[in-house]
Amino acid sequence: MRAQNRFSAQFVKSAPVGKHCDGAGLWLVKREDGGAQWVLRVTVHGRRREMGLGGFPSLGLAEARKQASRWRDVAAAGRDPIKEREAEERAARREDISLAILTADAFEARKAELKGDGTAGRWLSPLTIHVLPKLGKVPVTDIDQRDIRDTLAPIWHTKADTARKAINRLSIVMKHAAALGLDVDLQATDKAKALLGKTRHVPKNIPAMDWRDVPDFYASLDEPTLTHLALRLLILTGVRSGPLRNLRLDQIEGHVWTVPAEAMKGRKGATADFRVPLSAEALRVIDLARPHARDGLLFPNTRAGVISDMTLSRMMQRRGLEARPHGFRTSLRTWLAEATDATHEVAEAMLAHVVDSSVVRAYRRTDYLEQRTELADRWTAFVTGGAQKVIAFKTVD
Incomplete structure (x- = not known):
């Protein structure tokens, strides 16, 4: 039997329930409900990866083989095809990596650490009021220290505590984005602090009675x-x-x-x-x-x-x-x-x-x-x- 391209178009249509190999790691998984899914199995750095390519019949045999060939080449080059595809999808939907969306995602990840799961909104408010109106639509990968400086400069000395919270939480969002695999500048907030300089604001203690x-x-x-x-x-x-x-x-x-x-x-x-x-x-x-x-x-x-x-x-x-x-x-x-x-x-x-x-x-x-x-x-x-x-x-x- 051939090692590759084993299927005929007719077999794909009438394949019984189960897993069927077309060769070179391309599998057709037929379900009991009649539906089917194309799956590619590759090995990257000694670790097997399974990558869903799409469902049949929306993805036909010829297109499935074409996609499988492409992602096999990626794996042969030592790169993870699943991560490569995720990176391409993010690039195709740049609005999905905007600062506003990454901020919401970082907040969801941190809610359990916050008082009342952050329902009071105090963690988000320095960002939603002073940062996101200007930078919310910008892809997080494009944000640099000059963007942060220009955004926070108006409140850096007049609302120093709020500005400090905003820049610290912005740093958390950037780290969250980096953890998702996005190419962000993790030093952008520290560089922005250097550009903004030391705040002139002198914090005032709450007046207390003797x-x-x-x-x-x-x-x-x-x-x-x-x-x-x-x-x-x-x-x-x-x-x-x-x-x-x-x-x-x-x-x-x-x-x-x-x-x-x-x-x-x-x-x-x-x-x-x-x-x-x-x-x-x-x-x-x-x-x-x-x-x-x-x-x-x-x-x-x-x-x-x-x-x-x-x-x-x-x-x-x-x-x-x-x-x-x-x-x-x-x-x-x-x-x-x-x-x-x-x-x-x-x-x-x-x-x-x-x-x-x-x-x-x-x-x-x-x-x-x-x-x-x-x-x-x-x-x-x-x-x-x-x-x-x-x-x-x-x-x-």
């Missing part, structure tokens, strides 16, 4: 409104406003509030939930807020969702205060440093900061809950002006 002034402010929160109660609990626990505003009643058990890992910010590499010790005063504030609860949320908005961060900030702003709610974390951290003997690790754990390397954390399997409980009680005693002194709320008619 820890010595916190007791007076806490005592002034004497109305049983959601805003006052939320600010009280924010001060007592030292958490960020996001987890506090989204606090659910089923997250509280005894004197511990467990914040889900996905709700925590700034804990990259940490997968465990975060336990927050609740003092007697904190539990009292939670009880006072319970009548406001809706759908399991302790601090619901009047319409839907939860109270906004701006609600808390505006309340302090109306009082003429420079400090903002997030600043109470700084107040607590400074009090820990100046008024207690808490170790660095425990003090950082009070604010849910991740410290040390992943290796050290792997061996140090504790969240210092017992020590943090004692410190939370001491902080509460200080904030309330005594040994957890109960502050009466004003009666609201």
Whole structure:
């Protein structure tokens, strides 16, 4: 029997179910449903590769042999025909390797690492607002440092933090494109930074209240409104406003509030939930807020969702205060440093900061809950002006 071109046109039409070899690696795979598929088997660098060429009858015998001959030559030259074809298809559809499409693809690949699977859009927003409007349609293989410089120059000094996030995430997208086999310049973002120069922007810390002034402010929160109660609990626990505003009643058990890992910010590499010790005063504030609860949320908005961060900030702003709610974390951290003997690790754990390397954390399997409980009680005693002194709320008619 001939080693190649074994089939006749009539055989291809009437071939029984199964695999049939035309020779030189070209196979016809006939299915039970009557359909058939052409498959080419080649060996590249000692590894067998199977390449689908198309279905019969849309791809006839003559064309299948022609394609098989072409891809055998590619394999004989030491190149992978499957990868060669993928590269040709990408070149034929250059819009498919535009920065916009590669950005979306990179985002999909990273979603599991992001808080809430990136549903808030914060990872994408620096790119969608400042980069993609100008470079979104450009093939990622064509983007160089001058394109990046010209795109980010308008915000490089005026919105430095946003520009930094944009260029860092653009670097991630470029690396993702390279991993897909695209010929991109992985140094383009670093070269762009060199062209843009050092930013003149001086970052500003969020204004914080001096820890010595916190007791007076806490005592002034004497109305049983959601805003006052939320600010009280924010001060007592030292958490960020996001987890506090989204606090659910089923997250509280005894004197511990467990914040889900996905709700925590700034804990990259940490997968465990975060336990927050609740003092007697904190539990009292939670009880006072319970009548406001809706759908399991302790601090619901009047319409839907939860109270906004701006609600808390505006309340302090109306009082003429420079400090903002997030600043109470700084107040607590400074009090820990100046008024207690808490170790660095425990003090950082009070604010849910991740410290040390992943290796050290792997061996140090504790969240210092017992020590943090004692410190939370001491902080509460200080904030309330005594040994957890109960502050009466004003009666609201």
